[in-house]
Amino acid sequence: MSNTLSNPNKDFFQNVYEVVRLIPKGRVTSYGAIANYLGAKQSARMVGWAMNASHRYKDIPAHRVVNRNGLLTGKHHFDEPNQMQLLLELEGVKIVQNKIQQFEKVFWDPEKELGLP
């Protein structure tokens, strides 16, 4: 078969999606935290890239993933730029100027919550 897409990243992508799905409602995490949990903290960009492709899947709460500053950098990648903030606010996350308030309070660290792999 034409396994032109048989890259090792496929597993990496799936791992990212799995972690994102585990993010509790009303909580958020960062690209770096996910990358760190997957043992690739130096490749936080790949997590971002994985999220870009996550639109092909439906059960990926991509709105719960922000950068380490709690900034909604990925909002422009949703159908509606307002979608990300709206979904978060519906879950009780306060946002002002694309910035999550009390970020440390709603931050969900997979390595801490799920335990070290």
Next chain:
DNA sequence: AGCATGACGAACA
């Protein structure tokens, strides 16, 4: 093949 870009992050000035 090289060069630019990107939903990031850390280091440095």
Next chain:
DNA sequence: GTGTTCGCCATGC
């Protein structure tokens, strides 16, 4: 605290 630079690696031209 802000702005710049570098590392990461996949994708597009």
